[in-house]
Amino acid sequence: MEPYAGLLSKLAAERQPGFILAGATTRGTDIMGAASVDLRAGLLADVTEVSLDGGRVLATSPVYSGKLVATVTIPEPGDTPQLLTVRSRAFAAAERDASRSGEVETVEPALAEDDITVKVVGFEPAGNQVSLADAAIIVSGGRGVGGPEGFEPLRELAETLGAAIGASRAVVDAGWIPYEHQVGQTGKVVSPDLYIACGISGAVQHLAGMRTSKVIVAINSDPEAPIFKVAHYGIVGDLFEIVPALNEAFKQRLS
Ligand SMILES: Cc1cc2nc3c(=O)[nH]c(=O)nc-3n(C[C@H](O)[C@H](O)[C@H](O)COP(=O)(O)OP(=O)(O)OC[C@H]3O[C@@H](n4cnc5c(N)ncnc54)[C@H](O)[C@@H]3O)c2cc1C
Structure with missing residues (x-):
């Protein structure tokens, strides 16, 4: 990061x-x-909407785990640039405008190797999984999947849909799936077009990571589960019946 x-x-x-x-x-x-x-x-961090007020940016970003949406600005930017980090997939891709172009320029590093205090000593490729941040569709599992093998029907559905696999912290903590799949306050913040939550209760820390998804489908055996409060579509029932049935229906529709 330093360089x-x-x-x-x-x-x-x-x-x-x-x-x-x-x-x-x-x-x-x-x-x-x-x-x-x-x-x-x-x-201005984790921005989901922007507008300009004169030369000043007015940005919108979710705060308190997405419970509030704050409008924030840099009151007196002066001569310094205004910095923004933008939430993945929060903005639709702009129409291509052929009259505008950019130039990619190669620049020399600012730091010498000896100035860098942290070094990468190795890495392991994560395989060919769809990345959570970029995924248009996420199929996510919680404690309701019952164990590591309970993710299998979710993986089959994800394969049919070209989706990434997400997870609640409860199943990551239980060692059923690695941390890189965790969605939420202490995991990844995602905004896919479709988020299918299977056996996830909808704790506020989980909602913090996925409530800006465009369409949320919740599958849960408990009709009182809080996830239904944010879901656009709710299915009350056993995920082990519903997920394979959805997979079959999608396979037929997409074939
Ligand atoms: C500081 C802090 C940070 C946290 N960060 C995160 C975070 O980043 N992400 C996160 O997810 N959590 C986070 N948590 C944990 C969070 O509070 C919840 O404990 C966790 O999200 C619960 O996971 P769950 O929904 O999988 O499990 P549970 O709350 O146990 O819910 C399981 C659900 O599965 C349903 N179910 C059971 N069997 C079936 C079935 N066969 N078919 C359908 N439904 C079924 C149940 O009705 C239930 O609603 C954090 C907590 C703290 C304190």
């Missing part, structure tokens, strides 16, 4: 852009946080 943040701060100081945008991913959040300190510039 990217150092370079971003150096380029911003030299070229003085009005605005700098990055995705509100783990890396985007780290880099922009560090750059905002270096540049002594304001940062």
Whole structure:
């Protein structure tokens, strides 16, 4: 993170852009946080809507685990750039405008290797799974799946739909699925077109990660489960009957 943040701060100081945008991913959040300190510039984080008020940005971002939506601004940006991190998939792709073009420029690093205090010493590829942040559809499982093997019908449905697999913290903590699948306050924040919550009660910390999904379908055997309060479509019943039935129906429809 340091080399990217150092370079971003150096380029911003030299070229003085009005605005700098990055995705509100783990890396985007780290880099922009560090750059905002270096540049002594304001940062609007995890933005889901923007408008301009003169030269000032008015940004909307969910706060308190999505319970409130705050409108925030940098009151006196002065000569410093206004920094924004933008929630993945919160904005529709813009229409292509052939009259506008950009140039990709290669720049030299700002830090020498010895100045960097953290080094990558190895990594393991995560395989060919669909990434949660980019997925248009997420099939997510909670404690209602009953155990690691309970994710199998969800994986089959996800394969039919080209979806990513999400999870509640309860099942991650239980070791049924790795942390990279966790959605929520202490996991990933996602905004897919379709979020199918299977056997998830809908705790506020889970909702913090998925309540901005465009369409939410909840499958739960308890008609009083809080997830139904945010769901656009609710199915009350046993996920082990409903998920395979949905999978068959989607397979027929999509074939
Ligand atoms: C500081 C903090 C941070 C947290 N961060 C997160 C986070 O990032 N993400 C997160 O998810 N949680 C988070 N939590 C935990 C959160 O409070 C809940 O404990 C957790 O979300 C519950 O997971 P669950 O819905 O899978 O389990 P449960 O609450 O146990 O719900 C299981 C649901 O499955 C249903 N069910 C059972 N069997 C079936 C079946 N056969 N068919 C259909 N439905 C069935 C039940 O009716 C129930 O509603 C956090 C908690 C704290 C304190």
